[in-house]
Amino acid sequence: MALQLEAIVDALGGELHGDGGRMIERLAPLQSATAEALSFLSNPKFAKDLAASQAGCVIVSAPAEEAARLRGDYILTPDPYLYFARLTQLWKARHAPPEVERIHPSAVIHPTAQVDETARVGPLCVVERGARIGAQTVLKASVTVSENCVIGARCLLHPGVVIGADGFGLAPSSQGWVKIEQLGAVRIGDDVEIGANTCIDRGALDDTVIEDGVKLDNLIQIGHNVHVGRNTAMAACTGVAGSARIGANCTVGGAGMISGHLTLVDGVHVTAGTLVSRSILKPGHYTGFFPFDDNAAWEKNAATLRNLHALRERVKVLEKALARNDDKTS
Amino acid sequence: MALQLEAIVDALGGELHGDGGRMIERLAPLQSATAEALSFLSNPKFAKDLAASQAGCVIVSAPAEEAARLRGDYILTPDPYLYFARLTQLWKARHAPPEVERIHPSAVIHPTAQVDETARVGPLCVVERGARIGAQTVLKASVTVSENCVIGARCLLHPGVVIGADGFGLAPSSQGWVKIEQLGAVRIGDDVEIGANTCIDRGALDDTVIEDGVKLDNLIQIGHNVHVGRNTAMAACTGVAGSARIGANCTVGGAGMISGHLTLVDGVHVTAGTLVSRSILKPGHYTGFFPFDDNAAWEKNAATLRNLHALRERVKVLEKALARNDDKTS
Amino acid sequence: MALQLEAIVDALGGELHGDGGRMIERLAPLQSATAEALSFLSNPKFAKDLAASQAGCVIVSAPAEEAARLRGDYILTPDPYLYFARLTQLWKARHAPPEVERIHPSAVIHPTAQVDETARVGPLCVVERGARIGAQTVLKASVTVSENCVIGARCLLHPGVVIGADGFGLAPSSQGWVKIEQLGAVRIGDDVEIGANTCIDRGALDDTVIEDGVKLDNLIQIGHNVHVGRNTAMAACTGVAGSARIGANCTVGGAGMISGHLTLVDGVHVTAGTLVSRSILKPGHYTGFFPFDDNAAWEKNAATLRNLHALRERVKVLEKALARNDDKTS
Structure with missing residues (x-):
C-alpha cells in the first residue's frame, strides 16, 4: 500500500x-x-x-x-x-479491498423493508417490517433497525447498534407497571454515524428524531422522542433521557447525562461526566463532575460536603457576631 | 388505521x-x-x-x-x-400486522432449551443449552439467553439483550487474575421488560434473580447474584454491582450506580446520576450528583471543594478566636 | 454432579x-x-x-x-x-457437557480470517477479513471481531462484544464533521476476558492495545488508541477515552471514566463512579464522586456548593476582620 x-x-x-x-x-x-x-x-x-x-x-x-x-x-x-x-x-x-456483497446473505431483511440499492447491509443485521435504509448507507455487522424506522443517506451504523427498540414508557397502577406501547418510530437524517452498541429508542406517539450530520459514539442511549439537532456530536457512554430536545452544533463529552424533557439550545457544550438536570438556554460550556483526588483527601472533603449547609450557617453566625463586636468596639 | x-x-x-x-x-x-x-x-x-x-x-x-x-x-x-x-x-x-412465525428460522435454539409454545423468538436470537422461555414471552432480534437461564411468562426482551454472561469473578494470585467460574444462572420472573443491549450476569454460585414485574431500560448492567425485587424499575445506563439486593417498588434514575453487596429496602427512589455507596435501610428519595454550572463557575467551586476540609478548619479557628474575643470584651 | x-x-x-x-x-x-x-x-x-x-x-x-x-x-x-x-x-x-462444535455453523467468518484450530467461535459471531483468533480462545454468541483485529490465546469474549469498530475521529469543517477513517486495528494479548456488550475501538493510525491478563467487565467502552497494561481490571460501565494510557495492575471501579490522552501509571486504583480528568503519576487509590444523601439534604448542600467560592471569600473577609480586631484589642 x-x-x-x-x-x-x-x-x-x-x-x-x-x-x-x-x-x-x-x-x-x-x-x-x-x-x-x-x-x-x-x-x-x-x-x-x-x-x-x-x-x-x-x-x-x-x-x-x-x-x-x-x-x-x-x-x-x-x-x-x-x-x-x-x-x-x-x-x-x-x-480497501473491493466489497463483493451489497447485502450479506446472513442479514434478515423483511420483504416490506426498503433498502436503497446503493446501501450495504452487513452480516447478521436485522431490518424489520417497513424500515427504510437510504443511499450509500452502511450497516456493519449485527445492526438492528426496527419496524418503520428510517435511516437517511450516507449513514454509518457500527456493530450492535439498535435503532427503534421500545422507549421506556410505563404507567403506574395498583397492579404494577402498565406498558405504554411505543407507537412512534425513529427518523435519522443523512450523514449520521452511530457507534457500536448504541441504542436509539422509538417514540411513544411521535418519532424520535436525529438530524443530518449528527455523530454518536459507542454505548450511547437516546430515549424516546428525543430530538438531536444538526451536526451535534456525543462521546461514548452518554445518555439522553426521553423527550429532551438538544440543539444543533452541540457537543456532549463522554458519560454526559441529559435529563428528560429538557431543552438545550444550539451551541451548548457539556463536559464529560456532567449530568444536565435543567434546560440550558444560553450557548456555552457547562460542567458538573466531582473533581477526583487521592482517596483520603476525597473522604475528608466528602464528609465536609455532607454538612456544607451547616458550614454556611456557621459562617453566617460568625458574620453576625463580628458585626456585633464591631459595634461594641467602634 | x-x-x-x-x-x-x-x-x-x-x-x-x-x-x-x-x-x-x-x-x-x-x-x-x-x-x-x-x-x-x-x-x-x-x-x-x-x-x-x-x-x-x-x-x-x-x-x-x-x-x-x-x-x-x-x-x-x-x-x-x-x-x-x-x-x-x-x-x-x-x-399490528399478524405475526407469521413463532420462532424465526435464523434463531439458534439448543435442542435442550425449552421454549413455551406461545413464546416468540425473533431473528438471530440465541437460546442456549437448558434455558427456558415462558409463555407469551417475546425475544426481539439478537437476544442471547445463556445456559440454564430461565425467563418467566409475558416478558419482553429487546434487541441485543444478554442474559447469563459470566459475572465478573476474579481471584488475585501472584500470576495475575484467576477466573472464578460462574456456576449459577439467571432467574427472571413474569412480566419483566428488559431494554436493548442490557446485560444480566449469571450468579457465581447461586442465581441472579429478577422478580416479577421488574422493568429495565436500555444499556443497564446487572451484576452477578444481584436480587431485584418486584415491580422495581430502572432507567437507562444504570449499573448494579454484584450481590446488591434491591427491594420491591424501587426506582433508579438514569445512570444510577449501586455498589456491590448493598441492601436497598422496598420503596427506595434513587435520582439519576447518583452513586449509592452504602445500604439504604429507609424508604425515601436519595440523591447525589454534582450540580452542573457554566464551566468557569464550576472550576472555581471545584477548586474550593478540593480544599473544603481546610475551609472547615478555618471556620473552626474563627469560631475559637471569636469566643476568645468575646471573653476579652465581655 | x-x-x-x-x-x-x-x-x-x-x-x-x-x-x-x-x-x-x-x-x-x-x-x-x-x-x-x-x-x-x-x-x-x-x-x-x-x-x-x-x-x-x-x-x-x-x-x-x-x-x-x-x-x-x-x-x-x-x-x-x-x-x-x-x-x-x-x-x-x-x-460441563462436551462441546461438539468448534465453530458454530451460523458464525460468519471471512475466508482470510485466521481462527486457531483450538479456538471456539459461538453462534452468530462475525470474524472479519484478516482478523486472527488465538489458541483456546472462546468467542461466545454474537461477538464481532472486525477487520485485521488480533485476539491472543486463552481469551474469553462474552456475547455482544464488539472489537474494532471505528474510533470516534472527526475533524470540524465549515460543512460539518469530516470523518477520520480509522486505519489502525485492535491488538489483544493472551488471557484477556471481555464482558458482554463491551466495545474496544480500532485505532486511528496505530493500534488500540490491550495487554495480557486484562479483565474487562460488561458494557465498557475503550476508545481508539487506548493502551491498557497487563493484568489491569475494570468493572462494568467504565469508559476510557481515546489515547489514554493505563498502566499494569490497575483497577477501575464500575462506571469509572478516564478522559482522553491521559497517563495512569502502574498500580492506580480508581473508585467506582470517579471521573479521572488528569494524569495520575503516583500509584494509589483515587476517588471523586458526590456522596449521596436523602434528597432534601442533598438539595441544601448542592445549593450551597454552587456558591462555594463565595463562601470561601466570606471566610477570608472574616479572617481579615478578626485580625483587625485583634490588633485593636491587643
Whole structure:
C-alpha cells in the first residue's frame, strides 16, 4: 500500500514543498513516523515533536511552515487536521479491498423493508417490517433497525447498534407497571454515524428524531422522542433521557447525562461526566463532575460536603457576631 | 388505521362525553394533536395545553373535566395516564400486522432449551443449552439467553439483550487474575421488560434473580447474584454491582450506580446520576450528583471543594478566636 | 454432579482435615450451604458465618483453622479465595457437557480470517477479513471481531462484544464533521476476558492495545488508541477515552471514566463512579464522586456548593476582620 505525494496533492490540494515522487507507505503520528510515513501537525502544542519527527513529509499550516522547512518535505494547507481527515478517506478508498456483497446473505431483511440499492447491509443485521435504509448507507455487522424506522443517506451504523427498540414508557397502577406501547418510530437524517452498541429508542406517539450530520459514539442511549439537532456530536457512554430536545452544533463529552424533557439550545457544550438536570438556554460550556483526588483527601472533603449547609450557617453566625463586636468596639 | 370512540370506551371503560361515532386515526400529544387524534391530560401542569389543543377528543380526570367540556369531546376516567397506557395497547393490538412465525428460522435454539409454545423468538436470537422461555414471552432480534437461564411468562426482551454472561469473578494470585467460574444462572420472573443491549450476569454460585414485574431500560448492567425485587424499575445506563439486593417498588434514575453487596429496602427512589455507596435501610428519595454550572463557575467551586476540609478548619479557628474575643470584651 | 473431597484435594492441593470420601454435590456460600456443599471463608469479617454454616466442608486459612475444626471437615490452604477460584474451574471442567462444535455453523467468518484450530467461535459471531483468533480462545454468541483485529490465546469474549469498530475521529469543517477513517486495528494479548456488550475501538493510525491478563467487565467502552497494561481490571460501565494510557495492575471501579490522552501509571486504583480528568503519576487509590444523601439534604448542600467560592471569600473577609480586631484589642 503506497501513494505518491504528488497523487495526494492532486486529490486533496495543498501546496507541496518537496519531492512529489516520494512514496508514502503509511500515515503516522509525528512521534512514531518513519521516512516512509506522512504525518501532520494540527495542534501548536506538539510543535516540538515536529522538529524531532522522522516523517518523510509533514502537513502543516503557515505558523509552522518555517519549522517544517528546516526538517524537509511538507504540505502547506490552512487546516492540517481537516486535510489529514480527508487524507485518511483517500487512503482508505485507495487501499480497501473491493466489497463483493451489497447485502450479506446472513442479514434478515423483511420483504416490506426498503433498502436503497446503493446501501450495504452487513452480516447478521436485522431490518424489520417497513424500515427504510437510504443511499450509500452502511450497516456493519449485527445492526438492528426496527419496524418503520428510517435511516437517511450516507449513514454509518457500527456493530450492535439498535435503532427503534421500545422507549421506556410505563404507567403506574395498583397492579404494577402498565406498558405504554411505543407507537412512534425513529427518523435519522443523512450523514449520521452511530457507534457500536448504541441504542436509539422509538417514540411513544411521535418519532424520535436525529438530524443530518449528527455523530454518536459507542454505548450511547437516546430515549424516546428525543430530538438531536444538526451536526451535534456525543462521546461514548452518554445518555439522553426521553423527550429532551438538544440543539444543533452541540457537543456532549463522554458519560454526559441529559435529563428528560429538557431543552438545550444550539451551541451548548457539556463536559464529560456532567449530568444536565435543567434546560440550558444560553450557548456555552457547562460542567458538573466531582473533581477526583487521592482517596483520603476525597473522604475528608466528602464528609465536609455532607454538612456544607451547616458550614454556611456557621459562617453566617460568625458574620453576625463580628458585626456585633464591631459595634461594641467602634 | 382507525378506531371509533365508542369501540375504545367499550374496550377500556371511561365515561364518554361526545360523539361515539367519531373516528380516531391516531393518538397524539395535546400540542400536536389534530381533529382526527385522541389525546390525554395527565399532568395538571399541562392544563394550558388542553384549551389550545386541536385534538378530536381528550382523556381527562375530574379536575380537568370543566376545561375539557369547554373545548369538545372527552373521556372521563380517574387516571388518564393509565387509561392512555391501556389505549396504546389496544391500538397496537388492533393495528399490528399478524405475526407469521413463532420462532424465526435464523434463531439458534439448543435442542435442550425449552421454549413455551406461545413464546416468540425473533431473528438471530440465541437460546442456549437448558434455558427456558415462558409463555407469551417475546425475544426481539439478537437476544442471547445463556445456559440454564430461565425467563418467566409475558416478558419482553429487546434487541441485543444478554442474559447469563459470566459475572465478573476474579481471584488475585501472584500470576495475575484467576477466573472464578460462574456456576449459577439467571432467574427472571413474569412480566419483566428488559431494554436493548442490557446485560444480566449469571450468579457465581447461586442465581441472579429478577422478580416479577421488574422493568429495565436500555444499556443497564446487572451484576452477578444481584436480587431485584418486584415491580422495581430502572432507567437507562444504570449499573448494579454484584450481590446488591434491591427491594420491591424501587426506582433508579438514569445512570444510577449501586455498589456491590448493598441492601436497598422496598420503596427506595434513587435520582439519576447518583452513586449509592452504602445500604439504604429507609424508604425515601436519595440523591447525589454534582450540580452542573457554566464551566468557569464550576472550576472555581471545584477548586474550593478540593480544599473544603481546610475551609472547615478555618471556620473552626474563627469560631475559637471569636469566643476568645468575646471573653476579652465581655 | 458430584466430586469426592479426596478428588478435589488431589487436583488442587490443600490439607484435608476430615472425610476424604465425602461426596460434594455443590459449591455454596457459607450462609446457604447444606451438608452436601463445599464452602469457603476468605474474608475474616464473615467469620461468624463459619460457625453457623451447614456446609459439609469448608475451605479456610490458618487464622480460621480453630473455628473450622470446631464445626467439622475443612481444607486448610494459604489463600482460600484463590483455592475456591480453582475449585470452580475444576467443577466446571468435570461437569460441563462436551462441546461438539468448534465453530458454530451460523458464525460468519471471512475466508482470510485466521481462527486457531483450538479456538471456539459461538453462534452468530462475525470474524472479519484478516482478523486472527488465538489458541483456546472462546468467542461466545454474537461477538464481532472486525477487520485485521488480533485476539491472543486463552481469551474469553462474552456475547455482544464488539472489537474494532471505528474510533470516534472527526475533524470540524465549515460543512460539518469530516470523518477520520480509522486505519489502525485492535491488538489483544493472551488471557484477556471481555464482558458482554463491551466495545474496544480500532485505532486511528496505530493500534488500540490491550495487554495480557486484562479483565474487562460488561458494557465498557475503550476508545481508539487506548493502551491498557497487563493484568489491569475494570468493572462494568467504565469508559476510557481515546489515547489514554493505563498502566499494569490497575483497577477501575464500575462506571469509572478516564478522559482522553491521559497517563495512569502502574498500580492506580480508581473508585467506582470517579471521573479521572488528569494524569495520575503516583500509584494509589483515587476517588471523586458526590456522596449521596436523602434528597432534601442533598438539595441544601448542592445549593450551597454552587456558591462555594463565595463562601470561601466570606471566610477570608472574616479572617481579615478578626485580625483587625485583634490588633485593636491587643
